[in-house]
Amino acid sequence: MSDTTIFALASGGARAGVAVLRLSGPGAADALAALTPGKAVPAARRAALRDLCDPRSGEILDQGLVLCFPGPGSFTGEDVVELHLHGGPAVVEGVLAALGRIPGLRPAEAGEFTRRAFLNGRLDLTQAEAIADLVAAETSEQRRQALDQAAGALGQIYEGWRARLIAAIAHVEAGIDFADEDLPKDIDRAARDALAVLAGEISAHLDDGRRGERLRAGVHLALLGRPNAGKSTLLNLLAGRDAAIVSETAGTTRDVIEVHLDLGGVPVIVADTAGLRDSTDAVEREGVRRAAARAEGADLKLIVLDRADWPDVPDDLRALAADGRALVLVNKADLAPVDAPGDLDGAPVLVLSARTGAGVEAFIARLTETVRGLALAGAGAAPGPTRARHRHALEEARAALTQALDGWSNRGPELVAEDLRLAARAIGRITGRVDVEDLLDVIFADFCIGK
Numbered sequence: 119m120s121d122t123t124i125f126a127l128a129s130g131g132a133r134a135g136v137a138v139l140r141l142s143g144p145g146a147a148d149a150l151a152a153l154t155p156g157k158a159v160p161a162a163r164r165a166a167l168r169d170l171c172d173p174r175s176g177e178i179l180d181q182g183l184v185l186c187f188p189g190p191g192s193f194t195g196e197d198v199v200e201l202h203l204h205g206g207p208a209v210v211e212g213v214l215a216a217l218g219r220i221p222g223l224r225p226a227e228a229g230e231f232t233r234r235a236f237l238n239g240r241l242d243l244t245q246a247e248a249i250a251d252l253v254a255a256e257t258s259e260q261r262r263q264a265l266d267q268a269a270g271a272l273g274q275i276y277e278g279w280r281a282r283l284i285a286a287i288a289h290v291e292a293g294i295d296f297a298d299e300d301l302p303k304d305i306d307r308a309a310r311d312a313l314a315v316l317a318g319e320i321s322a323h324l325d326d327g328r329r330g331e332r333l334r335a336g337v338h339l340a341l342l343g344r345p346n347a348g349k350s351t352l353l354n355l356l357a358g359r360d361a362a363i364v365s366e367t368a369g370t371t372r373d374v375i376e377v378h379l380d381l382g383g384v385p386v387i388v389a390d391t392a393g394l395r396d397s398t399d400a401v402e403r404e405g406v407r408r409a410a411a412r413a414e415g416a417d418l419k420l421i422v423l424d425r426a427d428w429p430d431v432p433d434d435l436r437a438l439a440a441d442g443r444a445l446v447l448v449n450k451a452d453l454a455p456v457d458a459p460g461d462l463d464g465a466p467v468l469v470l471s472a473r474t475g476a477g478v479e480a481f482i483a484r485l486t487e488t489v490r491g492l493a494l495a496g497a498g499a500a501p502g503p504t505r506a507r508h509r510h511a512l513e514e515a516r517a518a519l520t521q522a523l524d525g526w527s528n529r530g531p532e533l534v535a536e537d538l539r540l541a542a543r544a545i546g547r548i549t550g551r552v553d554v555e556d557l558l559d560v561i562f563a564d565f566c567i568g569k
C-alpha cells in the first residue's frame with residue numbers, strides 16, 4: 119500500500135455539466151474533511167451534497183456531491199474519494215489547486231489509479247489493459263471485447279493454464295524427489311497427456327487469425343486501383359463526407375488519406391492510396407510507392423477497377439487480387455453494362471456505380487460481413503489475445519511446453535521441470551502474477567491521467 123494520496127480529474131478535460139475528481143490513498147478522507155469544514159465525512163458509498171471550500175481562505179469553490187469508497191473494497195484497494203463538481207475549468211482548477219496544497223497529496227501520474235488497483239490485487243494486468251481499451255473503445259464490438267476482458271474473461275483462461283502447468287511441475291518434481299519410490303507409470307502418462315492437451319489449447323488460442331488484436335486496433339483496408347477508377351468517390355460514399363478530393367484529373371490523390379469507419383461495430387481504417395500506374399511525376403511516384411506498401415500491410419484490399427478494365431484486368435492489379443485478401447469492385451457500371459462476374463482469381467467481384475449508388479448497398483453489406491469475419495470470433499467462442507504482448511508470451515510458453523513434452527522421457531525430470539517453469543512464468547507475465555516490474559511502466563504508459 120502506498121503512503122501517498124493521489125488525486126486527478128477522472129472525467130475528460132472538456133467543459134461539461136459535471137466533472138469528477140478522484141482521490142486515492144490513506145489521506146483521501148482527511149482531504150475531504152479539509153475541503154468540507156464542519157461537516158462529517160459521509161457514510162461509505164453514500165452521496166452527500168457539500169460546499170467545497172478552499173482550506174486556506176475558506177472561500178466556497180463549488181457545491182457538489184461527495185462520495186467515499188473505503189479500502190480495501192474500492193477500485194484501487196485504498197480509501198477513495200470522489201468529488202462530483204460542476205465541470206467548468208475555474209471550478210476544476212480551483213479544487214485541484216486546493217487539493218495540491220494539502221500535505222501528503224500530489225497529482226496522480228498517468229494510469230496511477232489503475233496501477234495501484236493492480237498492485238493491490240484488485241485486478242490483473244489483462245483487466246488493467248481492458249480498462250484502457252474500454253476508455254478508448256469507439257465501436258460497439260470494441261466495447262464488448264473490452265468489457266469481457268475487464269470482467270476477467272481473458273485473465274481467467276491464462277490463470278487456468280498457469281495452474282495446470284504448476285500442477286504438472288509439482289508432479290515432475292515429485293518424480294525427482296521420490297525417484298526410488300517409483301511413481302506409477304500411468305500417472306506419469308496422464309500428466310504428459312494433460313500437458314499435450316494444454317499445448318493444443320494454447321495453439322488454438324493463438325491461431326485465431328489475430329481477431330482480437332484487429333478488433334482492438336482496427337481492420338486496415340487499402341483502396342487500390344488506377345487513377346480515376348473512382349477510389350476517392352467510393353471512399354467519400356463510405357465515409358459519408360468529403361474526406362478525399364475527387365477530381366477529373368488523373369493522379370491527384372498523391373498521399374495516403376485515412377478514414378476511420380464503423381462497419382457493423384468493427385473499427386475500420388480505410389486508406390485511399392495514389393493510383394497505381396507508372397508516372398514521371400516524382401511526387402506521384404512516391405504516392406504509388408506508398409500505395410503498394412500500404413497494400414502489403416492491409417488486412418483487406420479493395421481493388422477498384424474502371425469498367426473499361428473489366429474483364430481484361432491489367433496484370434499488376436490482377437496480382438494484387440491473388441492472395442485471397444481482396445474484394446474487386448468494377449466501378450462506373452452506369453456507363454455501360456458489365457457482364458455478371460464471379461470472382462477474379464478467388465477474390466469476389468462486385469459491380470457498382472459510385473456515381474449513381476447502384477450496387478453500393480450490396481457492396482457495403484458484403485464489406486461489413488468480410489470485416490466482421492476478420493475481427494470477430496464466432497458467437498460463444500472463447501476470447502483471443504488482444505495485444506502483441508499476450509501473443510509473444512503465449513508463443514514463448516508454447517515453445518517451452520513443446521520442449522518439455524519432446525524431452526519428457528529422455529531429457530531427465532530436472533530439465534523438463536525447468537521448461538515447464540519457463541512456460542508457467544511466460545503465462546504468468548500476461549496476467550502479472552510474476553516478475554512484472556519492468557512490464558508495468560510499458561503497460562501503464564498507455565494510460566492518461568485520472569485512470
Ligand code: GDP
Pocket residue numbers: 343344345346347348349350351352363364365366368369370371393449450451452453470471472473474
Ligand atoms: P480515383 O482517382 O480513383 O480516386 O477516382 P475519383 O474518385 O477521383 O474519380 C475519378 C472520376 O471518375 C471523377 O470524375 C468521378 O466523378 C468519376 N467517377 C467515379 N465513380 C464513377 C461512377 O461510378 N460512374 C461514373 N460515370 N463516373 C464515376
